[in-house]
Amino acid sequence: MTxxxxxxxxxxxxxxxxxxxxxxxxxxxxxxxTLCDHPALIPVGACRICVVEVKGQRTLITACTFPISxxxxxxxxxxxxxxxxxxxxxxxxxxxxxxCPYCEMSGDCELQNLGYRxxxxxxxxxxxxxxxxxxxxxxxxxxxxxxxVLCGRCERACGGLVANHTLGLRNRGANSMIHADANVxxxxxxxxxxxxxxxxxxxxxxCDKRSAYMxxxxxxxxxxxxxxxxxxxxxxxIVTRGGNVLKIVGDWDAAVNxxxxxxxxxxxxxxxxxxxxxxxxxxxxxxxxPVSWDEALQAVAERIGKANAKDLGVLASTFxxxxxxxxxxxxxxxxxxxxxxxxxxxxxxxxSDKQGLLADIAVSDVILVVGCDPLKDQPVSSFFVKxxxxxxxxxxxxxxxxxxxxxxxxxxxxxxxxxxxxxxxxRAGNPVVVYGAGVTDKAATALKKLQGKASFVAIxxxxxxxxxxxxxxxxxxxxxxxxxxxxxxxEQKVDEEIVxxxxxxxxxxxxxxxxxxxxxxxxxxxLPMAIWSERxxxxxxxxxxxxxxxxxxxxAGEAKPDWEVISLLADKLGKKLGxxxxxxxxxxxxxxx
Amino acid sequence: xxxxxxxERIVKLLELVEFTSSPVTDLKHPPKEGVTVGILExxxxxxxxxxxxxxxxxxxxxxxxxxxxxxxxxxxxxRNLCGTDEALKRAYFDTETVVGGLIxxxxxxxxPLEMVTGVGEVVKVDLxxxxxxxxxxxxxxxxxxxxxxxxxxxxxxxxxxxx
Numbered sequence: 116m117t118x119x120x121x122x123x124x125x126x127x128x129x130x131x132x133x134x135x136x137x138x139x140x141x142x143x144x145x146x147x148x149t150l151c152d153h154p155a156l157i158p159v160g161a162c163r164i165c166v167v168e169v170k171g172q173r174t175l176i177t178a179c180t181f182p183i184s185x186x187x188x189x190x191x192x193x194x195x196x197x198x199x200x201x202x203x204x205x206x207x208x209x210x211x212x213x214x215c216p217y218c219e220m221s222g223d224c225e226l227q228n229l230g231y232r233x234x235x236x237x238x239x240x241x242x243x244x245x246x247x248x249x250x251x252x253x254x255x256x257x258x259x260x261x262x263x264v265l266c267g268r269c270e271r272a273c274g275g276l277v278a279n280h281t282l283g284l285r286n287r288g289a290n291s292m293i294h295a296d297a298n299v300x301x302x303x304x305x306x307x308x309x310x311x312x313x314x315x316x317x318x319x320x321x322c323d324k325r326s327a328y329m330x331x332x333x334x335x336x337x338x339x340x341x342x343x344x345x346x347x348x349x350x351x352x353i354v355t356r357g358g359n360v361l362k363i364v365g366d367w368d369a370a371v372n373x374x375x376x377x378x379x380x381x382x383x384x385x386x387x388x389x390x391x392x393x394x395x396x397x398x399x400x401x402x403x404x405p406v407s408w409d410e411a412l413q414a415v416a417e418r419i420g421k422a423n424a425k426d427l428g429v430l431a432s433t434f435x436x437x438x439x440x441x442x443x444x445x446x447x448x449x450x451x452x453x454x455x456x457x458x459x460x461x462x463x464x465x466x467s468d469k470q471g472l473l474a475d476i477a478v479s480d481v482i483l484v485v486g487c488d489p490l491k492d493q494p495v496s497s498f499f500v501k502x503x504x505x506x507x508x509x510x511x512x513x514x515x516x517x518x519x520x521x522x523x524x525x526x527x528x529x530x531x532x533x534x535x536x537x538x539x540x541x542r543a544g545n546p547v548v549v550y551g552a553g554v555t556d557k558a559a560t561a562l563k564k565l566q567g568k569a570s571f572v573a574i575x576x577x578x579x580x581x582x583x584x585x586x587x588x589x590x591x592x593x594x595x596x597x598x599x600x601x602x603x604x605x606e607q608k609v610d611e612e613i614v615x616x617x618x619x620x621x622x623x624x625x626x627x628x629x630x631x632x633x634x635x636x637x638x639x640x641x642l643p644m645a646i647w648s649e650r651x652x653x654x655x656x657x658x659x660x661x662x663x664x665x666x667x668x669x670x671a672g673e674a675k676p677d678w679e680v681i682s683l684l685a686d687k688l689g690k691k692l693g694x695x696x697x698x699x700x701x702x703x704x705x706x707x708x
Numbered sequence: 709x710x711x712x713x714x715x716e717r718i719v720k721l722l723e724l725v726e727f728t729s730s731p732v733t734d735l736k737h738p739p740k741e742g743v744t745v746g747i748l749e750x751x752x753x754x755x756x757x758x759x760x761x762x763x764x765x766x767x768x769x770x771x772x773x774x775x776x777x778x779x780x781x782x783x784x785x786x787r788n789l790c791g792t793d794e795a796l797k798r799a800y801f802d803t804e805t806v807v808g809g810l811i812x813x814x815x816x817x818x819x820p821l822e823m824v825t826g827v828g829e830v831v832k833v834d835l836x837x838x839x840x841x842x843x844x845x846x847x848x849x850x851x852x853x854x855x856x857x858x859x860x861x862x863x864x865x866x867x868x869x870x871x
């Protein structure tokens with residue numbers, strides 16, 4: 116890598132060839148203010164805040180776009196530069212209606228910070244001359260055009276990162292407006308509420324409804340963790356204040372998702388209206404009564420103790436940590452020798468020995484999406500596909516016509532016609548097969564023709580399905596004849612159908628769950644479980660990566676982390692399986708290798 | 709009113725300056741001979757405000773505009789976003805308790821302007837102290853700098869940063 120030598124403010128700086136002035140300055144610890152620039156987005160030089168003086172150049176240059184060359188001499192805070200930046204800020208502040216006193220973003224606003232930085236105590240142009248609309252039609256966040264500085268970050272995020280292309284810019288100059296699709300209300304547009312635009316907006320133009328006014332960034336705590344709403348395992352941060360969860364933001368440094376999240380992970384968990392189970396419950400005289408943990412676990416242990424291995428049944432939801440699943444397998448499969456153990460969701464078949472990664476999609480030329488609907492179920496994985504399609508990759512969807520990615524596909528096929536897709540993939544340079552549990556046996560056999568040629572990226576349904584399957588918990592559960600049924604439900608949505616399909620009328624049912632559901636109502640013992648924000652542990656994502664989940668707030672009521680409940684139950688049964696998270700985690704990791 | 713937030717420092721101030729007039733004293737206008745420093749607040753919303761601003765500019769050597777209204781237009785300027793006619797109609801005709809309704813147009817009253825602006829759009833201002841409310845320390849800094857003879861005054865950032 117060639118290094119280029121430049122001079123910034125009299126300081127010698129060396130940076131890789133191809134860097135921009137801004138990148139070189141950042142590396143050297145020299146601060147150049149920016150507004151429309153964002154590390155995750157392509158620089159466009161729209162706001163003109165980052166202008167610097169470059170010796171020999173006719174005008175001031177935007178540091179974010181100008182590539183460095185040998186011997187460049189740059190001044191980043193010369194009087195000319197400061198004057199220009201002040202003018203830009205004067206223009207920005209007077210162009211639209213920036214009222215700091217009641218803005219949700221006040222204190223965390225990049226425009227405000229720039230105003231303070233350059234000592235703007237008044238504006239030289241008339242202010243508040245024209246009103247702009249506020250669009251609050253999206254459920255989770257609103258757009259106040261009065262605060263928009265037309266930096267274009269939202270548009271670049273929607274198009275470049277998420278590849279959804281909902282946001283655009285219409286008209287020119289002072290009449291420019293950010294809009295959705297062909298200027299429709301956001302709530303009726305193709306917006307998928309992934310919140311990427313919200314995350315990059317520098318001002319209060321895009322602001323989250325739920326966490327508005329709940330605290331400035333310095334008053335909050337950010338806890339890095341992994342999302343556990345699907346099997347992709349995006350890195351995110353839970354923002355809390357005083358023991359309350361305010362909002363969720365994507366972790367830009369996360370390896371899997373690079374800062375992007377989707378509606379399912381960013382917003383929905385905070386809008387969950389289901390009732391929590393907060394106390395252990397035991398069915399006494401036909402009614403579920405609150406009891407102590409000791410009493411509840413004792414009741415469970417007694418029933419399990421009296422039963423034979425063939426009378427026991429276990430149903431696990433993959434909304435569980437590695438640690439919980441490890442303990443479940445250890446206790447029921449190994450210690451109690453239960454074979455009637457199954458999962459509440461399907462498992463994708465293994466089509467290749469070589470682990471395909473989501474990153475492989477980025478360098479593909481042909482993508483087959485077979486038997487899964489990532490756009491609906493694992494949206495962040497669909498961003499990979501859409502970005503690749505933007506770049507010229509050909510997408511072939513082998514699924515139903517209702518598949519979310521069908522509109523983006525070069526070709527849509529039924530599972531029976533998968534042969535056509537495989538032929539095309541065989542002729543490709545870097546084909547990728549993105550597949551899920553919907554792959555039929557016939558199709559799976561046909562896809563084996565691509566082994567060695569294509570990268571197979573499994574998109575597991577559920578959440579921690581990889582770990583669950585690896586631990587032997589996918590052994591084919593049969594409901595009839597089960598006398599004692601232990602269900603690890605996690606936060607999974609459980610409806611009447613699941614109950615009628617899986618619960619034998621005579622079974623003694625134990626439900627370890629976070630939320631009230633038809634299954635907890637049917638159960639004889641209910642053990643309250645902590646949810647995603649309330650417990651630590653680890654999850655194995657669909658690529659086989661083990662990622663840490665961290666605890667952000669205390670569990671509701673008497674709920675306990677999923678692994679702790681099973682550990683306590685094991686104790687009652689006289690089997691010491693580990694008491695601390697660290698211990699259990701180490702053993703689980705070892706087992707999953 | 710935020711000027712009084714300087715609390716006990718006003719006692720020291722009174723040893724060094726002479727207040728000639730204010731809206732709350734009997735004497736409400738600066739004397740014709742002029743004063744050294746004038747402090748003006750409020751946005752320019754009607755013709756009367758323009759007269760006051762012009763008079764202050766004429767009679768004060770150094771004019772200080774204080775508060776967000778005088779600096780930017782502030783809350784009164786929100787009426788620009790819908791227009792003065794619309795605002796007057798809403799206030800005097802469409803209010804829930806009005807019967808009949810009449811927009812006051814006595815010749816004694818200032819006429820509302822089409823656009824509300826800060827004071828700086830009408831007269832030259834020597835120093836702006838923004839804030840809603842402006843900081844007492846900013847007032848104090850400005851006046852002590854003036855008393856020490858140091859002009860022009862540039863407010864340090866800490867004195868007008870509110871977040």
